[in-house]
Amino acid sequence: MDHAYLVADNVYLQLRYQRYAIGIIGHFFQRPPKRIRRFSQNKKDISRKDAKNRNRFTPRRNSLWIPLGRNYADYKKGEKDRMKILMTGGAGFIGTNLCNELRSRGNKVIACDLYNTDRDDYIRCDVRNYRQIEKVFEEHGSFDYVYHLAAEYGRWNGEAYYENLWQTNVIGLKHILRLQEKHKFRMISFSSAEVYGDYEGEMTEAVMVENKIKDTYQMNDYAISKWAGELMCLNSAQMFGTETVRVRPVNCYGPHEEYTPYRGFIPKFIFHCLHGKPYTVYKGHKRIIDYVEDTCKTFANIVDNFILGEVYNVGGRSEWEMDIKEYSDLILEATGANKSLVTYREAEPFTTKVKTMDFSKAVRDLKHNPEVDPREGIKRTVEWMKWFYRI
């Protein structure tokens, strides 16, 4: 009876959640697709190129067995508590929004970040220190998924505080990978569109595979550290079979992004406008921005659409592309700030003029579907900043 119950439950879970779900009958007959089967019959021939396709088939998640790191009792709590997730950098900008999104879907999310906070389901942990991450696993047990967001962010921040950058973005990630090899959780590793360097064509994910090396020489330590991190994920998958999806967010903005001089142009302009501080706009730079709540829906969808080894650009709609000056104009309008705050200058040195990104892969695999356009998103961000800075 118990077994029947387990099976029925499994069928439900498969139909509800699994990408390759084929039901309980199929379970006993299921075989990998032909192309994949070839690889598993001759493991020695698996090169990195093949490994990606091989990983597209994920039998463990299609089996009767419940996912690793969870027990049946946990499952029985039902849909409302369906995945146990660790979020490093969980008190940061994207981390805070992503915690909200994943929790609203009924997942159990433990956040960790650099400092002690007043938050629930939160634990202080600096990913530069292996012991502190290990302690999180000791206290909370294993996780189904780890969203690894903890990072030093931004090119100028990375140039100024390069010790912190490398220790966090690379050594911290390696700590997580070592724990992944041990605990076998699935990871979503956060990279950046900066890995494309000053590539001038359309940035599809394939650029970092097929293009010439010189096309994407990374231009600063932040970018180099993010590309180094991606290679480390690929190597760990190759050598230890760890399961990771990489994402490259592009100009994400919105609530919970506290201003520092190293932030992107949107929070910078808004903060300056709200505080009557002058700022500079470099002309001739085009960008697509993406409202964080949209981005986080896509990131949260990865749990239901996890394709091992894949990498995704995630950003706004290409039809939303605007000149940075136009964004500044929207912000001046939304904040009602004095237009004389702005100084206009010619193109900024060492900064890409136009970044044309392709997001079709995230649309296809992750149901990426940005809905909040820049005008609306900026309005909401201004409201949040007014609230946060008590203006």
Place this chain on the structure above:
Amino acid sequence: MDHAYLVADNVYLQLRYQRYAIGIIGHFFQRPPKRIRRFSQNKKDISRKDAKNRNRFTPRRNSLWIPLGRNYADYKKGEKDRMKILMTGGAGFIGTNLCNELRSRGNKVIACDLYNTDRDDYIRCDVRNYRQIEKVFEEHGSFDYVYHLAAEYGRWNGEAYYENLWQTNVIGLKHILRLQEKHKFRMISFSSAEVYGDYEGEMTEAVMVENKIKDTYQMNDYAISKWAGELMCLNSAQMFGTETVRVRPVNCYGPHEEYTPYRGFIPKFIFHCLHGKPYTVYKGHKRIIDYVEDTCKTFANIVDNFILGEVYNVGGRSEWEMDIKEYSDLILEATGANKSLVTYREAEPFTTKVKTMDFSKAVRDLKHNPEVDPREGIKRTVEWMKWFYRI
């Protein structure tokens, strides 16, 4: 009269040392070559691709003025004390040999490394700590050249001790770059042929420019850290005009390489043979090895043939390529060890079978000319190891 003396001396120095020396008459008429001139007239247009060519012309070194960081009195000491050089990692394997070579040419060389030693012209300095490097500059003043060899070496060492690897190879290098931006010395930065990943074709320096990114995905943290370091050198040159030559040594071996389990196959085999310890030989891996005294002559030649922004593979003659088993046989012969120490296995996983390197650029620019063939080099290395380990 003093001026005439200075000019005469300068002519001599130019003729003796400078790549582009054109004598005292030419000095007053010299202009950059046409293509270069264009760049300096329109600095805004200098892209990374152009920067390399621009840097080939080095007017500072052709002028009447003596090189930066030295004074005339230093020069007057004559040829015997011609350059002031800092060598990080100067107590290591290549560092020790390179100090010997550069000193034998009359240069003033200060070595630094992790530990206190009994050596002269040596100062303890861990490049992970900015303060300790800065202290070297405070105590010894500026340098004409810095050979930056301090690094965690080897793929398995890097996987086991990745914290040390990233802190030394990347943060340490960045410290040096920051000091270079300030003190304007010329740097020779030591990378590795590991940056080519498991590229299967002939590894020319152009591979890391023109080839597809996937061709050279670096396979381990050591390799990634070395490629990250190269990009950091390029970026610093681009943004701050620092002057660096990168080198990629390949399977260098010889005296002063103390054995650890993370060393290459040559010292490993010799050490095991001398101590009667068994070892494993993986069949079907071909390598070219390069005797360290030959390599160091080439590295020392860079001072006289410094072409900004260049990068060089440095290794043995392609006609010396052998199977690792053949090297093992030579070592068994040279040490007289019992042949039963060796276990033969099939190809090692995650390790490139054949590495075909091209060294013609180093031959052309740096007068690279390996003379000690593997049979002779291994004999000398065995002698050194016998002496070092008191066998």
